[in-house]
Amino acid sequence: MTDSADIDENTAATSRRRFLCKSGALVGGAVIAGGLAGSEALGASESADNLPPNVPEWMKTPGDPMGSQPYGTPSPFEKGVIKNIPKNLSQYLSASGRTPLQDLDGIITPSGLFYERHHAGVPTIDPAQHRLMLHGLVDKSLIFTMDDIRRFPSESRIHFLECSGNPSYKKPYGKTASDLVGLLSCAEWTGVSLKLVLQEAGLQAGAKWVVAEGADAAGLTRSIPIEKCLDDAMLVYSQNGERLRPQQGYPLRLLLPGFEGNMNVKWLRRLRVAAEPTYSREETSKYTDLMPDGSARDFTFYMEAKSIITRPSGGQRLSTPGFHEISGIAWSGHGKIRGVDVSVDDGKSWQEAQLQEPVLTRALTRFRLPWHWDGQPAVIQSRATDETGYVQPTLAELLAVRGENYYYHNNAIWPWRIAAGGEVTNANA
């Protein structure tokens, strides 16, 4: 690691620096991390050739011509900002990859960094051969092509999506924000209200649930209460303006804002309207919450209010005392974020953070707090409150009620410890 003035050193910056060394590029630390206090100091191995008063080399020759990238990708200097995929898993067909939350700004997750969880790999589906079947307790069973689906009145909304196991209640806890809660992303979704599609078939008396099935090799199946289907559920074909990525369910997925990720069935091919849930494997043996007394909660749909500081956060480093903005994200499956409190003294006192507009229902909300770090060890953490008045709990409060084996729906406050040298680590680890 160089002794440059990067404010937040992290693994991504480290790998970017390796790239720079390999490619022989000569770039100051300020360019890599964005300039804050003292950002003009240089690493020992770096040259000043491109810095004032010299004219940088990229001004002395034309850049890449139009068409060099028919589909644009990030700068090569950002190549370390990638999905956080666990190493050495025994298999990768039923697995997950996390969003690098600590490297992102704002509330929208780039589609290429959106978290992934599949149960039998990612199918390659030709949209011309994909069909959605709607049957069961309806007046008229229907089959839709993708062109049919796109003929319905469309709408676009911004919502987060979060895996229910994000993270576990048991040690070892992760090192970075991504390790901890990276099974979380947020996008603008475009599609058709599920209510409109159900009305097209006509719901019959006794229609209480809709069983959704994916066209993947798991035929993943979940049951959704009819109230949600007639409220804000969507059939989604686009994400952040372009068609869904295959990893997100191309060409069609279910979106249930605020409900655990697994229910937002990808590669959606069938909706069966029923009087009862189907009690599929995913909603009985998985995605149920084991209590200390051996009982288990089932059909635990909502993701409760939660927040995390993403900057500074685990794996990063504050290079110098002085001004630092604390920034993070908050969200709730029950609606809008009402407020976020931040503590910089290990929970002894809390102050209200500023919420960045827009504050949207069931979407990520960015919060900020200006902070002067005095260079002393500190513990920082955030606590979200949603519009229902629900307050994000501590891990201790959760464990006292649910125990360590609950596994899902851990929405604990997550504190970061800042050492005198500026290193940021997980304070619960």
Add this chain to the structure above:
Amino acid sequence: MPMRELSIAAFAVVALASATSAQAQSPYGIGRSATPAEIAGWNIDVDRYGNNLPPGSGSVSHGHEVFDQQCAACHGAKGEGGVGDRLVGGQGTLATPKPVRTVGSYWPYAPTLFDYIRRAMPQNAPQSLSDDDVYAVSAYILNLNGLLPADATLDAKTLSAIKMPNRNMFVSDPRPDVKNPACMMGC
């Protein structure tokens, strides 16, 4: 309200009204009818009562053979787990610090086993087993868990009749269940 929004709102009201007053009429006329044969080909859902289980049957002994060929590589020779989930044992562990969640210890409904194996297993070739083979493998896994005798044969009726040990241990969602007093000063 601007004229355009007004007309959109008016259309929405009309569409909604027609949807509720005459449910058989499709508001948008989009999509085509699904035939019973198309539905039967795709609808392989089996619920907790065993509704929609197909004809056919399979014995524990045949299930043992199918399991050895199709399942043991991932789930272990006796369902003890490996790359795939552990399937056997764990009864009595759910309230301990190290719960073992298996078909025998945790799954509330036996027909779910058929539903899941048929749609998703084996992982390298889902929906490749015959219905008879799925009944047989289900029988063998239940036998390994002490829930079916070694000489048993399963069909729709007998599978639906099995009462799983953990069936009554599921409760509905009571959340919010944890309260943070939201202290601001002197915490």
